[in-house]
Amino acid sequence: MANQGAKKRRDENTRHMNNLFRLIIASNAIFLLLRAGVFYSTFTWLHWIGLILTSGAYYICYNQLASMAKPTYTDDGDLLDGGFDMSTGGACGYLHDVIYITCFVQLTSIISGKFWWIYAVIPAFAVYKGWGLIKGFLPQGSEGVEEDEKTRKKREKMEKKASRGKFVKAKAR
Template sequence: MAQKAAKTLAASNTTRLNQTLYATLLIHSLFWLLRAFLFRRTFTRTSLLLYTLLSAPQLLIHFQFERLGRPTYGPDGSVKRSGEDLNARGLTEYMWDVAYWTYICLALVSVFGDWMWWLYAVIPAYAVWLAWTTYTGMRGGYTDAAGVPQEQAQSKRQQKMEKRGGQKVQYR
């Protein structure tokens, strides 16, 4: 049972990276097959340029996840390095969102045409909205929409302690 957490993380990362690889191959193959056989007349240089520019972030994210998250094993099968946690919050979570949104846009572009690339504008718009709400929250001292400062939320334990008369200090 040595390194159980590392083994679990390695197995989880391997499964998720394999699923991502298969999804990437499927979606990009679908795009190329549909464009090669069904929509040959609408596949222009502009289409190729849009595909290259707008699918590149997903491919770069995939390669980054492979580099950081793919576990390495020793010759005896033991886990040498389990890789970074691919379910982490923050930037990793945002990178997964970009990858999944690219899959959706690519599938829709495959079927409905190049004008569906406009859906890709949601990603920078969402990033701008997050930055703006964070900025206004910090600038306003975390006030509500009316400008009234918000009190710190108390936990149930803190509420019970306050109800009993506050925290009592015992001296020994």
């Protein structure tokens, strides 16, 4: 009964990583079969570069997720930790998003090369998130700005309200 949670997480991570691997293999196989096989007359060197680009994105993200999902064992061989929980957000969620966006772009690029522009979502989102981080370190420019009468009164009222203690009504018995 000991370490049931770790065993369960290890099994879930193994199943999840197997499903991701199948998705990646299926996407690459469908792309090669349809784009290079069926539409071979329009298959150019740009499609090879696209295949290399998507395969590289798959490889980097999948290896990072695999290292996160890897369980740790003691020297005796007992399970110590089942690995990182793959259902959480943060970096793990972003890696999943890159894999799913790559899969979508790769499969839809069979139809039209214009779908490669969807790949611009990834760096655009990174810039958006990075700007929020950088903006927190920049000085706020509101120190030298004069505030008008209405804004000053509203701020003073809010400060006065915040400084008052809150009273809690209790029922009398």
